[in-house]
Amino acid sequence: MTDTAAGTQSTRQPGIRPAQDPALRLSPDDAEALCRGTHANPFAVLGLHGDENGWVLRAFLPGAIGVDVLDRDGDELRCSLTQIQVPGLFAARLPHGAPYYLRIRWVDGEQETEDPYAFGLLLGEMDLYLIGEGTHRHLGHCLGAQPMSIDSVEGVRFAVWAPNARRVSVVGEFNRWDGRRHPMRLRHPAGVWELFIPRLGPGTVYKYELIDAQGAPRLKADPVALAAQTPPRTASVVADTTPFEWSDEGWLAGRGKRQAPDRPMTIYEVHAASWRKHGGDNGEIYSWQDLADQLVPYVKEMGFTHLELLPIMEHPFGGSWGYQPLGQFTPSGRFGDSKGFAAFVDACHRAEIGVILDWVPAHFPTDEHGLARFDGTALYEYAHPFEGFHQDWNTYIYNLGRREVHGFLLASALHWLRHFHVDALRVDAVASMLYRDYSRQPGEWIPNKHGGRENLEAIDFLRHLNQVVKEEAPGAVVIAEESTAWPGVTKPVEEDGLGFAYKWNMGWMHDTLSYISTDPLYRSHDHHNMTFPLVYAFSERFVLPISHDEVVHGKGSLINKMPGNDWERFANLRAYLSVMWTQPGKKLLFMGCELAQWREWSHDRELDWFLLEEPRHQGVLNLVRDLNRLYRDHPALHELDTEPTGFTWVVGDDSANSVFAWLRWSRDGQPLLVVANLTPVPRYQYRLGVPYLGEWQMTFNSDAGCYGGSNQGESEVINAEDQPLHGQAASLTLTLPPLGVQILGLGN
Template identity: 45%
Template sequence: MKKEITSASSQLAEQLASVRVSQPFSVLGCHSRDKGAQITAWRPDAISIQVEDLHGNKLGQMLKLDQQGLFELELESIPTAYQLAIQYSDSQVVDIDPYQFNELAFEGLAQLHEAPQNLYKTLGAQIKSVELEGNTISGVKFAVYAPSAAAVSLIGDFNLWDGRKHPMERSIDGHWVLFVPGLEAGCKYKFEVKDPHGNQLPHKTDPVGFYSEQYPSFTSIVWDHSQYQWNDEHWIASQHTDKRKEAMSIYEVHLGSWKRKQEQEGKGYLSYRELADELVNYVKDMGYTHIEVLPVSEFPFDGSWGYQPIGMFAPTSRFGTPDDFKYFVDQCHQNNISVIIDWVPAHFPSDAHGLARFDGTSLYEYEDPRRGWHKDWNSYIYDFGRDNVRQFLVASALIWMDEYHIDGLRVDAVASMLYWDYSRDEGEWVPNVDGGNHNYEAISLLKWFNEEVYKQYPHAMTIAEESTAFAGVSRPTFDGGLGFGFKWNMGWMHDSLDFMQKDPAFRKYHHNEITFAMVYNYDENFVLPLSHDEVVHGKGSLLGKMPGDEWQQAANLRAYTAFMWAHPGKKLNFMGNEIAQASEWNHDTSLDWHVLEYPKHAGQQALVKQLNATYKSSPALYQGDYDTRGFEWIDHNDWERSIVSFQRNGIEDQQTIIVVSNFTPLVRESYRIGVNHAGRYRVILNTDSEHYWGSNADCGIEFEAEQIGWNERAYSIAVNLPPLATLYIEKVV
């Protein structure tokens, strides 16, 4: 009898030692037997094990069945709970056996598909507690989806990264689970996964992890989200649901290079808490309404700027802990600043510790490289038709509103999701079922994502970076659209920048580039972006794009900036643009803040600050961005003199602001502008002012409308237009 037990146990011990057991709950822990109960424990390298109840009372000495570490004890009855007093060669430890918590380990899996957010409330590392024998047993429940894996083990600093010690249990639908008593926030872990053929893969970080270390370990870290106390209740309650009629001036920021510490500590990054002080105060002082942060989802490579994410549920630890990031958002809200983050569901990197071939198969990516590989970015494309991927991505979006109180998500590279042939030549892509190039699966996912965000967080918003003419990006899904709240106007950005880069002498031949955006302005809810993409990869800075000598460059930039702030559409300005940084953006260094010592740069900063103040206090400049009543061309045909003039109208009040841009270095004296009504008109902003390093050419301050018909209007005013300048002229009520 003893020999038979030894033979069977040796076989089991060998399977456990080689990490080939997928159902450890069936062989480990406490099980009823005909004559009572049997406890089986697997503790590699243990010398002896004593079984105790949770009060330390001895229940019996375990029999060592195999030298590799398999132990057994037979009892007359099943204990409510037990712990193991384990003797090693150099230490003694007391562990509550994780293999007695079968029900707790599987908790929540049955409800996973009831709501997307159940995914991040069930999977990953969840801190749990249970009451047994008058004791509160706390620990961490781990769950990871790897349906094709032959075996999965939990490894971490708590078991010396030994894959033998904590084999996980496979559920019927492919989730691997285990509750480990005694673990708490801060412990480090990964998953040791074996592919379907039993080959061990590189150690994997938690796909639903909340916190992780940086290079070289990329280790996941257990985090307790319940500890942070928010102070933004009044902010959340004050937020309106229709952002289209609100002022929106967005400061786009790369947290790692906005400002760095003078005395380098590592890379000199400011922490989330330091940014909550310095960046938030700066943005508030400049008058921006929103901060948009380049992706903060955990990512392995600094040079990707976050656009190659791996931890879709975790803010990067480069700048601090998840609670530190919450503090940053909290401080933004307490200073009346909304927070938008870039969210990247289009692709993910091939780093071995991440999602790629997670269980030895294409669990997250399309198998066929003609669908599953971005050659431009050397990254995998999510399989948007798989249910696990769809749940994963939508849940990863919702957690930012739920746990981090984010106000909006800007979705990167939407065009690459919508089209199978995006950046692919003939023969490099597979058509859809109808023979076309639309990715129906991605379209369906984006619609569902938007519906979930607006249903659960109606005060939040979604923004698409979509560079094609795909119809209805910012239209509701019930109206056939994708459901985004807003869309970046890439056409306006490229056309207007192309116009501004022309020598003023030749701009008249390209006049339509500065006016064309109004032809399609009401097709979408547009955001006008001057983003990071325009000041990298050899494109130079915005200032550097402007033609002419030093003064003309600065004047061009000022005139263009004010033109943008008055044009229909919400505003987005990348960091550094507001100080007319001369050098191209470099993610490895701070912005060139020292240039503010010079009036050219200080003048641009002062102008942007004044533009934000004027914009926020002038409903005519934002209420009617997407309403035909909010905009009137006065004259878009004066191509010969490269002058455009238009009128912005308030929707809920009678405010009127006339905008005139002179895109030549010539003063246009007594330039007549048609107006709708008699009365007085006053200049409220002039980019040629000496306050902004302008020439301060005399254009006048107030004008009385004359009954001289002009621009198909009954009245007009005559204004001396300064060189390379934009004027805002308000009707004095």
């Protein structure tokens, strides 16, 4: 059959008419590319195009049986499109180029929608420039899925960075997951693909279908999605971006002072999915509303100043506890939507509780739907496995030397701090970022350009992160989980430091846990484990952590680390926590430790709340609550946390008796005396030096009956005598309770 319009030989398929107007037809290559779903520039051939004879409209709608064109203003039928060349390709000449919409007839019904290919360029040139430079601070409002109105048409603007893809489409139930239906426009040279799809809105489930650099298809979740399906489902979801109505202006204005080095910070570390469940171990996890109703009052009653959440960014595998996230802009759907999380943060702030999020810029999981080889190349990760793959964790390592990746992670950090009013980020696995040979054997790592082991790109990123947070999120702080002796972690960037506000003191945790786990009979040999951490206690601004990592993977619960019989174990635990709360550094305690939980923590069940029915477990909880209040109410325990003048050893060398004593000082010179007897034997008439004569008041005794102790030791006032000792002007005598800690202050 001869197509008279084209003058070429063709075989028409049923329902496909010859195009009488040659301008309606596409080149065979364009038509075939649309049909195959490989067309890289759909806007060049679809939508409305003007020529010397007027306007030509084309639409590619595989599976459609008919298409009408209607005026957007008057709803009048303008014309019907004719199917030409290949199935699903419709075209017609229009008398004018006024706004229009399509009525599409499908086998199972009709659909009315504006044409996605009727809209012009979406992202501004400045957006594209900033993305390319890695300096776009608002990626969460630029890339991803953004509900909006364009030319008075409601819909969703999709945008994704995939510079090496040959074609990218938006797919979902709205187009039967057919990648041929909504191919996107590529914006050169930024490598960003964009498309506005009318009449979609919040709740729409979607992914990106890519033809990658090698020509292979890939189905990917959105790297900058603001919402996602609850795992094990893997699609992204268009979020409701209506602004949340906050009520925390006063909190935000004052949080900088609250988180300063001279203020008390006690942090309750929580895995949100296992703190408590509806119906016990096998019940449903709490929603953000449940946590606001239950967790926030608990933290307030316990006297903690901050709540730290293990990563709540969307992550495919619950057993990673969130430390292998794929949704760097997405609160996990396990607990509800993003507004639920915002309401939870707002509730914390109303209760005067700061919120810290664990955040992971070091690595990401290899799940096929995620960032891995996103466009067929090592886009987010280093290409070489010696740089780009963590053998220990089976994860990819972010290529922080790439501007766009650097900017992606900076924008993620700012998103949580600004959009969700989070008060602090705790950066996970900083040591793995700093060293190119981290956990690698010789010959399995690539030196930096100077031949060294330092990861210069990561160092630059961390410094930049801390500078940007200081500038753009006033009052917020960034905390490093850094386990090596890297110098200047909390030193200002201007002084060649990394610029963090605080650093976890992993050395303190390791040494003191080693000591307290040793049978008291042999503690004299490990005495240095309790004194050595004070040698470097003021080299950084430290947080003293007893974290989730210490009560999992066979390490046992905190109380199970304690030696001796049950009474001694509880006394040891009370004494250890008392030492922690009275030494320099902010405090962090993982949930369940305050219950003296026997079972090792499991992310699959809730904490053992039933233990509080037993007085000795309730006693430990009472002790933690009272330590928090003591620490908050006595400036000597926090004002000079980061200054050597805030701490003085009184007795640090009595290894034979395993006795320690020290003074903590407030800025105005008010002292507290802390005495620890870490053997199960009482010490009678133990004389200690103190700086002042007069009355000293017993303010705390970990051996008190209300904590489950034996009530040994002085309980009220002790008079210091004019007898210098231990380098102090006076001295007093005490009965030191077994495995007990006492705190004394000057009387009124």
